[in-house]
Amino acid sequence: MAGTTTRNRQFGLTLLALYAFLILLPVIMAALQGREPRPWRNDLASGLAMAGFAMLLAEFLLSGRSRWLSRRIGMDVIMRFHQFMGHVLLAFLLLHPFLYNLPMNVQPYGELDGATWLSLPMAPGITGLLAWVGLGVLVFFAVARDSLPFRYETWRFWHGFGALLIALLGLHHTLEVGRYSQQDWLGGFWIIAVALAVLALAHVHLFTPLRERRRPFRVAGVERVADRTWSLVMEPDRDGGHDGRPLPYEAGQFAWLKMGGPLFRITEHPFSISSSPDQWPRVEFTIKEAGDFTGGLDRIPSGTRAYLDGPYGSFLLDESERPLVMIAGGVGMAPIMSLLRQLRAQGSKRRILLLQANRHAGQILYREELAAMARELEHLTVHYMLGEPPEGWDGLTGVPRTEVLATLIPEAARGESLCYVCGPPAMIHAVESSLVRELGVPAAQVISERFQYSFGARSGSAGRALLAFSVTTAVIVAGVFLFAFR
Template sequence: MADTHRIRFEPVDIEMDVTEDDKILDAAFRQGIHLMHGCREGQCSACKSYVLEGDLQMERYSTFACNDAEVAEGYVLLCRAHAFSDCTIELLNFDEEELLGGVPIQTLSARVEAIEPVTRDIVSLRLKAERAFEFKPGQYVDITIPGTDDHRSFSMATTQSTPDELEFLIKKYPGGRFSALLDGELAVGDELSLTGPYGSSTLKDGHVLPVVCVAGGAGMAPILSILRHLRETGSTRPVRFYYGARTAADLFYLDAIQELGAELAGFEFVACLSESAAGSDGLVVEEGNVTDIVERREAELHRSEVYLCGPPPMVDAALALLEATNVPKDQVFYDKFTSPATTDGV
């Protein structure tokens, strides 16, 4: 049996036990401690922390997320780290509301109810869960690839108004291990295993700042969940939604967005098309990259809460813009997913 050690987190004064076999982030989730996280695969730096005391060792990780100099100095990725002694760890990023108030991690099965293409490379996957599944708008789950121990992460597009009916928007990649199943291998009635919810890019109830949403590709899903929750709770916060795509043919759920917007305060949807605006009649469209258009149109981003979801290059560009325009970090929410370029597929 693996030895157990005591972990103390500063400056939040929280302690927990962890075995040497456990990754610290996973152990924290099981004990109801919701640390900041992103990809959970050592590819981003959302869970980067600093070791004040103790012996930690990491599994394989990307040096883009934590370089050799940082590791030598004492920085660590909690999603890859194992403790081999009692440790004191300084959390560099944390959300006090989420730390001990997050939704417990659950594992449950769900039945496929529908698989429908919504664009040439994005598919809607609708599932019926075996029981009500609790999550917050903007969060995601791990779906196990049938017949394997591997999983892929997808955000919910739905809300707690239908707690056992879940929708995911999934981008298909050539050779993608899960997305390939959507071309006929996965069928209505099949069962899938879900674990979650994960993610810290959640809508914060009680906040009053205007909301700016920036998404691309399948990043539409968590933004839809956020917009639906704002409508269902009667929010009066102004909302602007910028969606990046290549052409008008890559846009989808426009009617649903229009219906949501009709019941939201000061709502505006801007389709940002990087290649061509042909065929976009009747829409508010701007040509160019989504982050360039946000920069042009949003003179006071620092007075907003910004929610991001999309391909890693889009998220990186958006984060650079937000830093350059002095948006406080506690007003920026995102979960940075890895892409097929950094993993073996999605």
Template sequence: MAQSRSDARRLGVFLLLLYLFLILLPVILAALQGREPRPWRDDLASGLAMAGFAMLLAEFLLSGRSRRLSARVGMDVVMRFHQFMGHALLLFLLFHPFLYSLPMNVQPYGEPDAATWLSLPLWPGVTGLLAWMGLGLLVLLAVARDALPFRYEAWRFWHGFGALVIALFALHHTLAVGRYSQEPLLAAFWWVATALAVLALLHVHLWTPLRQRRRPYRVTSLDRAADRTWVVELEPDKAAGHDGSAFPYRAGQFAWLKLKRPLFRITEHPFSLSSAPAASAQLEFTIKEAGDFTSRIGELPLGTRAYLDGPYGNFTLEEGDARPLVLIAGGVGMAPIMSLLRQLKASGSLRSIVLLQANRHEGQILYRTELAEMAQSMPLRVHYMLAEPPANWPDLSGIPDGDALEQLLPEEQRRSSVYYVCGPAAMIDVIEAALDHRFRVPAEQVCSERFRYSFGARAGSAGRALLAFSAITLVALGAVLAFALR
């Protein structure tokens, strides 16, 4: 069932409050123990450690591929929150050891003469230090990911596995020397939260592949659609055990695709479906050569085994919405937009649509023939914009920006339209900024899909609200922590 963007915003606020409650829960449980207050620096240190550890465990859930969450609030919002909170928890956990003013006097094993190291019992000291150093390394490698000489898949595997090892070290350290975590209730909280984090990881790397094994697909067609871009079609492989049921996606969503490789290897990549459920039983992906995996797509033999995990994402049409549409695609960002167009056509929609497809050169234009046919049978106006147009190019030239929108759309249509934008991050940033600042189009009327989850990308208005909320939350959290434990 489609939900409106304002429902999604309300749900987002609810989830943020729930998040805040959950990461504060260990602090609340500690405060309820009614222990003697210590110097404020020591309680702040304990509070930061507890909130930071709870945030670390929540990171597993945030990256745990919830289809429902991504369909409601959007995968890139979830991923940015994951990245932002990763930075915040790093600060919490890196600083906490330096705030203590009292020596540790926890003797967890009932051995008053236990060896100590850095004023902590030996093993909790070692696990604490390893978790502390590992966390710094994990975040550093995530921030510098694009500059690293490893394959993305290898990075992704080590990011998840490394986070798990860090969480287990942190659990040992917390249960052994955490002043408040000696109480059974708080200790139980840590066990349950760590178990949930492990389950989230197992869900992605074990449960999902096992489920996929029962639903194999095969490649039934492969065509060159444009310069370095391929259209791949899949259908359920009934001979290999697929029950033939339809993949339950909505137009504009994406799936994680694994080709050929053995089931448990981490070789999956996210791609938007360019087919539409109302238009075709075949599943179609439009894939541009971008790196080691995609650059070999054109060599796939027909019949290659494929597995899908999905659908994910909220780049979808709202049910019952009749407002005019403006679709803006940059390069292979045309894939989910083609899915929306095919869905609108198959459902006999009468919505007025303006499509702007932007590319560098003419050889990159996608679906030109099909779009020309569509424009004959539905209220669709198609424009092609080229950064490097040939001589006498009859349509737009340059890159999509506020001026291009002004040129294409009369003021009334600019204000009343719903916008779907997909393409390079820089293009999305420029369009979102123009819609927001220059044309004052409400954020609720703008939906964008990013093909890269980059922390540095400019936040749209929803993203800005999220970041502002997160920043305020963190400052408030710091203040609450300092006083709650006193």
């Protein structure tokens, strides 16, 4: 895995370079037009707008759900990059009109002739203004999403539809009044880029559902496995037309689940698959109650039609014999259970240490199955940890922190062990930090799965790398604008 992780890092860096090239491409194309330089503020305003608009269109590709990409760099990394670049492009595009008009070049109100808006012809002036305001609203609603009184699905619909509208308004504005975009090549670039953005949206909401329709699933059973936690088992719906071809997932991956109702509706939820591929045709999810969908699982009748979009994710086992450390918090046990079931199916001889942490005993997952597994896999050791232990509890207590991890993972094993971490964002962050900073486990050997994509969810080394990349890109882009046009 370390080799794989290094390869994935190189792949990630190549992608970042490609991304930077793509968002700079319109600026470079504009610079190559060799037009008369204008006051630097005007060219900076054009450059910011072009790079910002290119970033906006790239956002559609980033959220366009590529299984291939998510397997290599992880969906959480992609989505956090999407969110971070949303902030960067907002800054670029919000600055754009100010650089032209304020505080210089403002035309006195009385001199406008009625056919203009912000000193621009009326129609592109209005489309530009609508796109500009719309973008601010879109990003505000994305950042404040969890504190607003909307259902996640309502937000998601308006986020996609709103972004599309902004892209189309922005395209009109750019083609009509963009100084450099009047030229055929750059105009053509924008039309192709918007078409690709529309295709990425159609990929998620149209082409993928059409593909899923050929492989329907049905609910085989719902069973309570711990406090407020359910096992939801699916099987291919042969009567509904499923051809029986296995879902091509690897242990540790996840799928978007769409339950009942019309195929094209927007309601779907990502869940890690907790069964292992060898258990096909059984596909199991382990789900904790969190809101309206997950809170109603017990009311889902067997036989209910379901669709799975997947597999996605990079929480994967390698093929080496290196020792494994698995740390699960609560329902973070789901993808780890899939890895363990896979290792059991392989009769693995690897040294495996599992730490399952919960608040109270009623939340412990798969205790009996883990005990049976520990008898089959001679090198598997299972530890349970409770934050609020009952009287007489003989397991670990507290939360997974440096001291306990230091006792469980011998110093000699730290350099070679691969550590899989899944649980609440705060736990993942604390464990990653303990492993890497305090215990000296190489960062490339810590593999985490996050159930939350919000940028606020602490992001560890991948997050820091993204932050560094984004700031560097912003500085390079600003530098190109300021100097390429001089």
